[in-house]
Amino acid sequence: MSSDGFRPLDEKLLVEYVKSTPSLAAKLGNQFDDLQIKEVGDGNLNFVYIVVGSSGSFVIKQALPYIRCIGESWPMTKERAYFEVTALREEGSLCPDHVPEVYHFDRQMCLIGMRYVEPPHIILRKGLIAGIEYPKLAEHISGFMAKTLFYTSLLYLTTTDHKSAVAKFCGNVELCRLTEQVVFSDPYKVSEYNHWTTPYLDADAEAVREDNILKLEVAELKSKFCERTQALIHGDLHTGSVMVTTDSTQVIDPEFAFYGPMGFDVGAFIGNLILAYFAQDGHADKGPDRKLYKEWILKTISDTWNLFYEKFTALWDKHKDGPGEAYLPAIYNNPELQVLVKQKYMEDLFHDTLGFGAAKMIRRIVGVAHVEDFESIKEASKRAECERKALNFAKTLLKERKKFHNISEVVSAIKDVDK
Amino acid sequence: MSSDGFRPLDEKLLVEYVKSTPSLAAKLGNQFDDLQIKEVGDGNLNFVYIVVGSSGSFVIKQALPYIRCIGESWPMTKERAYFEVTALREEGSLCPDHVPEVYHFDRQMCLIGMRYVEPPHIILRKGLIAGIEYPKLAEHISGFMAKTLFYTSLLYLTTTDHKSAVAKFCGNVELCRLTEQVVFSDPYKVSEYNHWTTPYLDADAEAVREDNILKLEVAELKSKFCERTQALIHGDLHTGSVMVTTDSTQVIDPEFAFYGPMGFDVGAFIGNLILAYFAQDGHADKGPDRKLYKEWILKTISDTWNLFYEKFTALWDKHKDGPGEAYLPAIYNNPELQVLVKQKYMEDLFHDTLGFGAAKMIRRIVGVAHVEDFESIKEASKRAECERKALNFAKTLLKERKKFHNISEVVSAIKDVDK
Numbered sequence: 001m002s003s004d005g006f007r008p009l010d011e012k013l014l015v016e017y018v019k020s021t022p023s024l025a026a027k028l029g030n031q032f033d034d035l036q037i038k039e040v041g042d043g044n045l046n047f048v049y050i051v052v053g054s055s056g057s058f059v060i061k062q063a064l065p066y067i068r069c070i071g072e073s074w075p076m077t078k079e080r081a082y083f084e085v086t087a088l089r090e091e092g093s094l095c096p097d098h099v100p101e102v103y104h105f106d107r108q109m110c111l112i113g114m115r116y117v118e119p120p121h122i123i124l125r126k127g128l129i130a131g132i133e134y135p136k137l138a139e140h141i142s143g144f145m146a147k148t149l150f151y152t153s154l155l156y157l158t159t160t161d162h163k164s165a166v167a168k169f170c171g172n173v174e175l176c177r178l179t180e181q182v183v184f185s186d187p188y189k190v191s192e193y194n195h196w197t198t199p200y201l202d203a204d205a206e207a208v209r210e211d212n213i214l215k216l217e218v219a220e221l222k223s224k225f226c227e228r229t230q231a232l233i234h235g236d237l238h239t240g241s242v243m244v245t246t247d248s249t250q251v252i253d254p255e256f257a258f259y260g261p262m263g264f265d266v267g268a269f270i271g272n273l274i275l276a277y278f279a280q281d282g283h284a285d286k287g288p289d290r291k292l293y294k295e296w297i298l299k300t301i302s303d304t305w306n307l308f309y310e311k312f313t314a315l316w317d318k319h320k321d322g323p324g325e326a327y328l329p330a331i332y333n334n335p336e337l338q339v340l341v342k343q344k345y346m347e348d349l350f351h352d353t354l355g356f357g358a359a360k361m362i363r364r365i366v367g368v369a370h371v372e373d374f375e376s377i378k379e380a381s382k383r384a385e386c387e388r389k390a391l392n393f394a395k396t397l398l399k400e401r402k403k404f405h406n407i408s409e410v411v412s413a414i415k416d417v418d419k
Numbered sequence: 420m421s422s423d424g425f426r427p428l429d430e431k432l433l434v435e436y437v438k439s440t441p442s443l444a445a446k447l448g449n450q451f452d453d454l455q456i457k458e459v460g461d462g463n464l465n466f467v468y469i470v471v472g473s474s475g476s477f478v479i480k481q482a483l484p485y486i487r488c489i490g491e492s493w494p495m496t497k498e499r500a501y502f503e504v505t506a507l508r509e510e511g512s513l514c515p516d517h518v519p520e521v522y523h524f525d526r527q528m529c530l531i532g533m534r535y536v537e538p539p540h541i542i543l544r545k546g547l548i549a550g551i552e553y554p555k556l557a558e559h560i561s562g563f564m565a566k567t568l569f570y571t572s573l574l575y576l577t578t579t580d581h582k583s584a585v586a587k588f589c590g591n592v593e594l595c596r597l598t599e600q601v602v603f604s605d606p607y608k609v610s611e612y613n614h615w616t617t618p619y620l621d622a623d624a625e626a627v628r629e630d631n632i633l634k635l636e637v638a639e640l641k642s643k644f645c646e647r648t649q650a651l652i653h654g655d656l657h658t659g660s661v662m663v664t665t666d667s668t669q670v671i672d673p674e675f676a677f678y679g680p681m682g683f684d685v686g687a688f689i690g691n692l693i694l695a696y697f698a699q700d701g702h703a704d705k706g707p708d709r710k711l712y713k714e715w716i717l718k719t720i721s722d723t724w725n726l727f728y729e730k731f732t733a734l735w736d737k738h739k740d741g742p743g744e745a746y747l748p749a750i751y752n753n754p755e756l757q758v759l760v761k762q763k764y765m766e767d768l769f770h771d772t773l774g775f776g777a778a779k780m781i782r783r784i785v786g787v788a789h790v791e792d793f794e795s796i797k798e799a800s801k802r803a804e805c806e807r808k809a810l811n812f813a814k815t816l817l818k819e820r821k822k823f824h825n826i827s828e829v830v831s832a833i834k835d836v837d838k
Contacts (some may be wrong), residue, residue, distance in 0.1 A: 154645055159596050162645070167589035173582040180578060180744060189749040212756045219760055223745060226573055226581070227648050325599060326642060330608040338629045340636055 005378065006078065009062055011037050014049055017111075018060075022300040023104045024113050029055035031172035035305070045076065045255065050116055052089070058103055067178075076174060080255045081110035086211055087257030088114065090097040090136040090232060095147040098140055098249050117243045117250045120126045124242040125247075128276040130282060132294045138303035140249035141242065141269060149262045152232035154326040156319055157323045162259075176258055179235065183363045184222035188215050193368035198295035200384030204391055217399050221355045227258035237265045238272040238360065240371070263352025266308060271357030271394070273301050273413060275364060275373050278390035282377030284375040294418075298411050305407040307354070313342055351401050354410065358398035365391045425497065428481055429772040430456050433468055437479075442523045445533050445630070448474035463491035464495065464674065469535055476537065477522055482529040484675070486597075488775040495593060500529035500673045502591040506676030507533065509651060510567050517668050536662045536669045542617060543668075544658040544791055547695040548702060550712045557722035559668035560661065565730035568681045571651035573745040575738055581678075585648045595645070595677055598654065602782045603641035607634050612787035619803030622811055624785040636818050640774045648678035656684045657691040657779065659790075681773025685727060690776030690813070692720050693833060694783060694792050697809035702798030713837075717830050724826040732761055770820045773829065776802075778818035784810045812836045 018024045019032060028035070034054050041048035045067055049060040063081040085105045092099040104113030127134065145367060186194055188209055196205045206212065234241070235256025243250045267295055277297045280290045320328050320338070332338055364371045365387045374390075377383035393414060397404075404410055428436060437443045438451060453473050460467035464486055468479040474570070482500040504524045511518040523532030546553065573581055605613055607628055615624045627633065653660070654675025662669045696716045699709045739757070740748050751757055783790045784806045791810075797801035814831060816823075823829055 119627050136512040154642070159599060159645060160592050163589040163595065165594040167586040170586035170589075173579050176582065177744075178580050185747055185750060189747065189752075212753070212759060215750055215756060216763060219746060219751075220763070225574070225577060226744065229646050229648060258821060325596075325645065327638060328604055328608065331604060331634055332638075333608075334631070337634060340631060340635050344639070 006065075006110060008064060009047065009049070009060070009109075009111070011039070012048070014060060017109075018051065020107075021104060021113075024058065024060075027056045027058050027113075028053035029298070031055055031099040042102065042279050045080075052116065057116040058113050058125045059100075060132055061112045061114070061118045065139070076178065078110040080172065080175050081105075081112060083106055083169065083175070084253070084255035085112050086168070087232065087234070087254035088112070090152070091144075091148050091234070091254060094151050098144040098251050100250055100252060117252065120245050121243040121248065121250065122245075123240055124244045125239040125272070125276070127244055128239060128273075128297070129279070129373055129376055131280075131283065131290060133293070133296050134244050134246060134249070134300075136247060137244060137249055138300050138307055139354050141251075141309035142304050142311055144249070144251050145237075145262075145266055145269070145308050146315060149231045149233070149265065150312055150315040150319075152259075153230055153262070154324055155316055156322060156324045159321050159325045161323075162229075163326070165232065166340075169232065170233070172258045175235070175256045176260075179256060180222065180226065182368050183359055184218055184225065187363045187367040188218060191368075194366060195368070195370075196366045197374075197380055197384040197387055200381060201366070201387060201391075204388055208362065208366055208391075208395070210279040211395070213399055214395055217355070218359060221352075221359055221398075224261045224352065225264060225356075226259045231259065231262050232257060233260045233262060234268075235264070237268040238371075239269070239276060240272075242269075249343035261352055261356070263349055263354075264356045266349070266353040266360075267356030268360050269357075270301055270304060270353060272371070273297055273304070274357065274366075274393070275361055275371055275390055277301075278386050278393070278418070279371075279377065279416060282341065282374070282379075282382050282386045296413065301414075302411055303349070309346055313346065316342065326393055347405075350404070350406075354397050354401035354404060358394040359399065361390055361394035362398070389417055425484075425529060427483060428460070428466065428468070428479070428528075428530070430468070433470070433479060436528075440523060440525075440532075443477065443479075446522055446532075447472040447473040448476050449526075449804050450474055453626050464499075471535065477532050478519075478537040480531045480537045495597065497529040499591065499594050500524075500531060501526055501627070502532050502588065502594070502676055503672070503674035505587070505620040506651065506653070506673035506812070507531070509571070510563075510653070510670065510673060513570050514563050514566045517559055517670050519669055520670060521808075536671065536691065540662040540667065540669065541664075542659055543661040543663045544691070544695070546663055547658060547692075547716070548698070548792055548795055550699075550702065550709060552715050553663050553665060553668070553719075554711070555666060556663060556668055557719050557726055560636045560670075561723050561726035561730055563668070563670050564656075564681075564685055564688070564727050565734060568652070568684065568732055569651045569738075571678075571680070572649055573743055574735055575741060575743045577742050578744045580742075581648075581744070584651065585678040588651065591675070591677045594654070594675045595679075598644065598675060599641065601787050602778055603637055603644065604781045605784040607637060607811075610787075613785060614787070614789075615785045616793075616799055616803040616806055619800060620785070620806060623807055627781065627785055627810075627814070630814070632818055633814055636774070637778060640778055640817075643680045643776075644683060644769065647680045649680050650678065651676060652684045654679065656687040657790075658688070658695060659691075661688075680771055680775070682768055682773075683775045685724070685768070685772040686775030686777075687779050688776075689720055689723060689772060690779040691783075691790070692716055692723070693776065693812070694780055694790055694809055696720075696833060697812070697837070698790075698792035698796065698806050701793070701798075701801050701805045717833065720833075721826050721830055724769070728765055732765065735761065766824075769823070769825075773820035774821060777813040777820065780809055780813035781817070784787060784813075808836055 031053050036052045038050045047062045051058055063078040065078045067076045088102050100115035100117055102114045234254045241253045277294055277329055280294050284290045332341055374383055374387055450472050455471045457469045466481045469754055470477055484497045486495045507521050519534035519536055521533045612790055634667040653673045660672045699713050703709045793802055793806055
């Protein structure tokens with residue numbers, strides 16, 4: 001154990017830890033003889049153990065002081081576990097249906113005990129690769145985003161509560177810096193961490209690095225990411241941070257959470273759906289007709305935004321006489337004006353969503369961390385073809401985001417690229 | 420003395436305090452027999468004592484737990500003294516020529532001891548009312564703004580330093596809330612604190628409260644004020660926060676300081692110069708030809724922005740390979756792109772400046788706290804005429820700020836209103 005009380009757990013230490021931690025032991029009915037333990041941390045940053053006993057189960061997630069997929073050469077504060085659990089609890093209180101319950105937190109050990117999101121839940125990204133439709137996904141994720149973003153913004157909070165929460169999450173700066181680097185910086189410059197499907201995309205990657213207008217627009221997005229404390233965002237809301245069944249949607253892994261621009265969350269989700277869409281042609285031989293599945297993805301993109309819009313503005317209506325500082329009822333006191341301010345707010349949020357979504361797409365094709373949607377396409381030339389379509393679409397979307405007025409125009413533009 | 424160690428000073432207690440405080444006593448050469456003490460807090464928030472002895476002098480500023488001009492009915496945290504001294508020291512280290520030196524700070528007593536900005540320094544606003552030209556004002560204030568804003572932004576700071584400073588100044592939330600109320604809220608609704616030159620401006624004040632487009636635009640500015648942590652701003656940079664002689668410019672009273680949008684400072688200064696301009700016709704009988712003086716004010720408005728632009732972008736050039744996170748040299752790596760990003764950044768800052776400047780003008784005419792520029796015009800009908808011109812100009816400027824491309828277009832628009 002290091003002097004700060006931290007020690008990375010292996011299976012043996014884990015069992016000792018659970019036995020000596022009442023809140024966890026109780027979850028297993030204090031039965032330890034038949035424990036099944038599996039390490040499943042296929043993410044980039046942490047150990048994740050699933051612990052299943054005869055009368056209960058949970059997940060133990062432990063943050064390590066470096067980025068796991070790269071190794072000890074890329075240190076990363078393990079304090080992120082504190083911000084993850086703080087965000088989990090906040091999101092959970094706002095949207096309990098879609099956030100796993102926290103059972104235990106140990107700050108010294110950087111260790112969270114939480115609900116095991118059990119099978120048949122799988123990571124959404126894997127479902128999208130397998131071509132599985134999730135009829136309730138848009139409904140669920142739009143609800144999660146509407147609630148977590150609305151209730152932590154100045155549409156609902158007083159300035160006092162908002163600034164206090166902003167200050168707290170400023171402490172999660174190392175994770176913010178990681179995003180700044182891998183999303184907004186590295187893809188646009190020569191970096192040892194960047195990679196892409198070579199040699200097919202060599203010229204495409206270079207074109208990204210030499211596109212002045214793209215870099216001008218990315219600067220605006222980066223500045224919003226760094227400076228705009230609009231709401232408590234998940235900060236990493238891609239399709240790998242969502243677990244699904246046909247009936248259930250659970251959002252996990254908010255370790256990047258901080259007060260940032262709402263569009264970064266909405267964009268992350270929609271951008272990753274667009275990546276899934278462009279990857280489908282690479283999976284067309286693996287399952288049922290991907291043509292219909294692609295239509296379903298496009299519909300889910302549309303539904304996600306439209307339902308988010310509906311739910312978010314409904315919360316706004318519901319709480320328009322509430323504590324929120326942004327639009328005081330004595331000022332925004334007539335229906336015409338209430339419509340105007342909502343339209344403007346949602347239009348700005350839509351453009352942020354498209355910009356951040358596009359940036360998240362680009363970094364997954366020419367940056368450090370790629371997505372399984374493309375990586376699982378074995379044939380490199382085929383993969384590159386899918387990636388190029390996605391990359392070109394993302395570049396256009398990022399640069400011309402303010403020309404789009406609604407999500408159906410975006411869907412049309414996706415179809416145009418895919419012709 | 421209250422349980423937290425705070426007691427408001429009167430002259431007698433002040434002398435005791437000075438005698439028992441080595442850093443202050445030393446400033447007076449430990450000579451206390453011939454002390455001259457004057458209370459000069461003509462501001463709204465604090466006690467301010469000038470202490471002059473035979474071999475030294477200083478100012479003691481003590482924050483009170485309420486807004487002085489309104490009384491104990493409007494409580495206000497005295498912790499603001501901590502943020503004021505923190506900002507004074509930061510601004511002083513960045514721009515020592517234009518910020519009074521801090522000699523002493525007592526957090527329990529909410530008390531700052533600092534340089535006495537001695538006669539012939541006067542408050543700039545009084546100089547503007549008297550029709551005095553300050554040939555170095557634009558040069559000095561643009562330097563102050565360029566340095567304090569640039570060096571505390573992500574153009575110069577790392578994300579780590581920036582977020583840490585942002586978090587610290589989140590604590591100054593009560594002063595932020597005061598600004599939100601008196602600048603961005605009260606003027607646009609019925610409020611017991613609002614007043615105006617009645618009955619002349621009754622319809623004008625009502626028109627402000629019923630102008631949907633104006634309120635739509637004010638919401639955008641308020642949101643930037645609350646959410647955009649662009650730089651450490653002074654937060655109250657009007658012409659009453661600046662002391663001047665022909666040769667010297669000293670910026671005082673940064674108790675509203677926090678990480679906010681740069682345009683709020685630049686706009687406060689320029690907006691108050693525009694107020695001074697429109698007040699001149701009310702002072703035309705008091706001194707020399709105000710026609711020439713009005714030209715000087717317009718020139719000072721132009722020079723302030725243009726010199727600020729020049730100095731700010733020069734600092735950017737100087738530090739383009741520095742620690743700043745916003746525009747990494749490996750990305751913004753060609754002259755054409757470097758010009759593009761600067762143009763875009765400065766254009767956005769210009770529009771923020773005009774918007775915030777206009778909002779600060781409006782609140783001084785129909786809000787709670789007015790300016791001596793107008794208040795000193797005794798004849799109400801004359802005063803109302805000046806105020807109406809300023810108000811109408813400010814409304815146009817706020818709503819149409821994005822149509823202006825440079826400061827000379829703004830000056831032309833001022834002249835048009837004044838025809």
